[in-house]
Amino acid sequence: MGSNVRLGNATLGAIRGAATPAYNRSETIEGIVHLGVGAFHRAHQAVYVDDRLAAGEHGWAIAGVSLRSPDTHDALAPQDGLYTVASRSGAGEELRVIGALTSLLVAPEDPSAVLACLTDPRTRIVTLTVTEKAYLRGAGGDLDASHADIQWDLQNPDRPRSVFGFLAGALAGRRRAGTAPFTVLCCDNLPANGETVQKLLLQFAGLKGGDLARFIRDEVACPSTMVDRIVPATTDADRDRVSAALGVEDAWPVMTEPFMQWVVEENFSAGRPRWEECGVTMVSDVRPFEEMKLRLLNGAHSAIAYLGLLTGHETVSAAFADPRIRNFVDRLWGEAIPTLPKDAGLEPRAYTAALAERFANPALKHRTGQIAMDGSQKLPQRILSTARARLADGAPASHLMLVVAAWIACCRERGHGLPAGHFADPLDSTLTAIFARIKAPEALVAEVFAAAGFAGDEPLRALAAGHLKTIIDKGAGEAMAAAAREGA
Known part of the structure; x- marks a missing residue:
C-alpha cells in the first residue's frame, strides 16, 4: 500500500x-x-x-x-x-x-x-x-x-x-x-x-x-x-x-x-x-433509450464476445482491434439503427461513435468470456427482436443472425477449441446433449432454437444455419467476410 x-x-x-x-x-x-x-x-x-x-x-x-x-x-x-x-x-x-x-x-x-x-x-x-x-x-x-x-x-x-x-x-x-x-x-x-x-x-x-x-x-x-x-x-x-x-x-x-x-x-x-x-x-419516456442500448451497445457486445472467442481474443479491446470484427460491428449497427424509434431524441450515430471509443479502450480488460454468459437469455432482446424488425421491414438481417450462429458455435466449442468452463448458459445441460447427438448445422440450429424458445423464427433460423455451416467449415473470419459480401 x-x-x-x-x-x-x-x-x-x-x-x-x-x-x-x-x-x-x-x-x-x-x-x-x-x-x-x-x-x-x-x-x-x-x-x-x-x-x-x-x-x-x-x-x-x-x-x-x-x-x-x-x-x-x-x-x-x-x-x-x-x-x-x-x-x-x-x-x-x-x-x-x-x-x-x-x-x-x-x-x-x-x-x-x-x-x-x-x-x-x-x-x-x-x-x-x-x-x-x-x-x-x-x-x-x-x-x-x-x-x-x-x-x-x-x-x-x-x-x-x-x-x-x-x-x-x-x-x-x-x-x-x-x-x-x-x-x-x-x-x-x-x-x-x-x-x-x-x-x-x-x-x-x-x-x-x-x-x-x-x-x-x-x-x-x-x-x-x-x-x-x-x-x-x-x-x-x-x-x-x-x-x-x-x-x-x-x-x-x-x-x-x-x-x-x-x-x-x-x-x-x-x-x-x-x-x-x-x-x-x-x-418523459426512457424506453427508446433502453431499446437503443439493447440493440447498439448490448447487441454489439454479444457480437464482439462470440466472434472474439472464435477468433482467439480474450478482451473486448483486443477483439475490436481486429479489423474483421470492427468492420462487422459497423455493419451490425447499420442493420440495427433503422429499427430504432424515430423522433424520440435519440442520436444513434453519436452513440455508436462513443461506443467505438469504449470498445477500443485497452485499460478496462473487459473479458469476452464474461460477456458471453447467458446468451440464451440475452440474445432475444439484444439480437432477435432487431432481426424480426428487419424482416418485417423487408430488410436483410444477415449480420444480426451471424451473432446467433456465433453463440451456438461458441457453446459447441467449449471443451474443444475453448476451455470447457469458459462461460456458462442456463441451457448448458440441454445444449450439451444436443451437440452430442446432432452434427448437421441446419438440424443443430433447429434443435437449439426450440430449446431456447426462439419459436416462430423460420427465416431467421435458416440464416443462422447458413452462418453456422460457414463457421464450422471455414471459420468465423470467413463467416464475417461472407456476411459483408451479402450486404454489399
Whole structure:
C-alpha cells in the first residue's frame, strides 16, 4: 500500500494525486438512501450526486445500505465513506475522491436503523442497485410470494430482509406519520425498471393487506431509468496503485471507464437534484433509450464476445482491434439503427461513435468470456427482436443472425477449441446433449432454437444455419467476410 494512513475526512487535505470533494461534507444532509451499495453505484449514481453537492445542492447526500454483506461498510466506514473512482483509458488514469456517501448501514445487522433512515422526513429519494436476483421474481415475472424472505417480512415487518419489506415498511411508516412518500428510483438493468419495481412492490403490499397498495399506486413515484458504465472488479494491484497515488490507503477504490450515462424519467414525488446540469438526460419516456442500448451497445457486445472467442481474443479491446470484427460491428449497427424509434431524441450515430471509443479502450480488460454468459437469455432482446424488425421491414438481417450462429458455435466449442468452463448458459445441460447427438448445422440450429424458445423464427433460423455451416467449415473470419459480401 502507498501508506499506513487511511483515507478519511482528516486526510483529505493531504491528498495531491486526485480531485477531492469541492464542498464541506459536514454541511450536507442525507436526502437519498441507496439500497445495494456496490461498485456500480459508487462509480455511477454517487458520482452524479457528488457533482450536485459540489454545485451547492447540499440536501442530497447519500446514506448507503448493504442488504446482505458488510464488506462495503467494513471497507468504507473507517474512511468516513470516502473512496476513489479511477477512470481508466488508453491515455492513462484519472483519480477522483467521492464524498457523496456520508453514512453506511448493513441491513441484516440493524434493520430498524435502515427503516429509521428510510422513514426520516429528509429522505426524499430511495435509489436501488440490488441486482436482478434481489427482486425475488418467480418464473412468470411476478413476485415469488412463497420466497422465504417474503414470508419472513410479512410475519416480521419491523425486521425486514427483502427490498420490498424495507420499502413497504418505510412507506407505511411515513404514511402513519403524515410524511410525504419518497420516490423509488431503480437503477438496475431491468427493462422498464421503474414499472417492474412498482408492480412487485404493489404485489408485496397486497400480501400485507389493507389499503397500502392503493396508497403506493396513487402516491409513490417509480420512474424508470437507464444506466450505463463499465465497472470491472477492483484488484489488489488496483488498491496498491491508487493508494500509492493518493499517499493514503484506500481499502476499496472502484475502477471504471470515462464514459457514463444516466437517462431518467421526469417523475418525482418529493423533488430531485438538478441532475440535468451534470449530464443526466431527463426524459418523459426512457424506453427508446433502453431499446437503443439493447440493440447498439448490448447487441454489439454479444457480437464482439462470440466472434472474439472464435477468433482467439480474450478482451473486448483486443477483439475490436481486429479489423474483421470492427468492420462487422459497423455493419451490425447499420442493420440495427433503422429499427430504432424515430423522433424520440435519440442520436444513434453519436452513440455508436462513443461506443467505438469504449470498445477500443485497452485499460478496462473487459473479458469476452464474461460477456458471453447467458446468451440464451440475452440474445432475444439484444439480437432477435432487431432481426424480426428487419424482416418485417423487408430488410436483410444477415449480420444480426451471424451473432446467433456465433453463440451456438461458441457453446459447441467449449471443451474443444475453448476451455470447457469458459462461460456458462442456463441451457448448458440441454445444449450439451444436443451437440452430442446432432452434427448437421441446419438440424443443430433447429434443435437449439426450440430449446431456447426462439419459436416462430423460420427465416431467421435458416440464416443462422447458413452462418453456422460457414463457421464450422471455414471459420468465423470467413463467416464475417461472407456476411459483408451479402450486404454489399
